[in-house]
Amino acid sequence: MGICKCPKRKVTNQFCFEHRVNVCEDCMVTNHPRCIVQSYLQWLQDCDYNPVCDLCMFELGKDDCVRLSCYHVFHWACIDDMGQKIPNTTAPSEYTCPTCRTPLFPPSHLVSPVAEALKQKLASVNWARAGLGLPLLIEQVKPPQENRKIQVADSYSNAHQIKDTSKIQQNSVISENTHLVVHVEDSTMSRNESQIPKRIFQDFHDSKDVLYDHDENKYRRKSALEWLLRWWKSFWRPIPRGRLYYHRYCVRIILLVIIITTVLILFSWLGEIVTRDDPALDIHNNPNIRVANVKET
Structure with a gap:
């Protein structure tokens, strides 16, 4: 868990594998729209990542992408092609993420930047508007055509193996105030004074201490x-x-x-x-010191 680098300075446990920084949902939408984002604990367990779309296996950085409410990223053209191949009689709950099988459509009561961006993207196609409970469009906005051929399996149920991953939820958000005002009673204050002094504690994020x-x-x-x-x-x-x-x-x-x-x-x-080799310190060369030769018997 850490603090993101956006001006809101939110506490989050989501981690960008590419830039190696903590990110909140506002950061995902504005600064990291195509990055692989998962929990910080998952990055500690395995920091390897593959920045490709799980539907077409092409890189994410070349085309328009969409991030689902489970934070997995796909090409928008791949998601649209997948949704068009699902029968119209399918219930909205059957539309799931190809990677973790969480619901594709965000809940109506969910309020978050990622969910709002996803709803705006899904509202441009008729198959998704039906799942969101919106009226159908007369002229549907089609996703931009691509030069490459999108390789998506005909059967959605056999496209990928089910991965055992749990849905990641955003942690609570701390207050945006950078200063904290605390009332502290001063024991040395005069008896005639009735005011309680206020001490303002500055934040420490600009400290340059090398420790x-x-x-x-x-x-x-x-x-x-x-x-x-x-x-x-x-x-x-x-x-x-x-x-x-x-x-x-x-x-x-x-x-x-x-x-x-x-x-x-x-x-x-x-x-x-x-x-060691100084002759001045040799006792045999000093005339003031007499050394007797003792013969052994």
């Missing part, structure tokens, strides 16, 4: 050096009020002792190397 991941490199694999720097800088950040911080001080003291010990050992080793 936090930004959207640009959020999903990039990090090296061991970056993890070490993040761990090291975490000990020197300001300690929040009310949180136990004796553990952090103990770690700092231990690290300081280790550094001092390492420096002393290093200097001792370097000094031994420098004075």
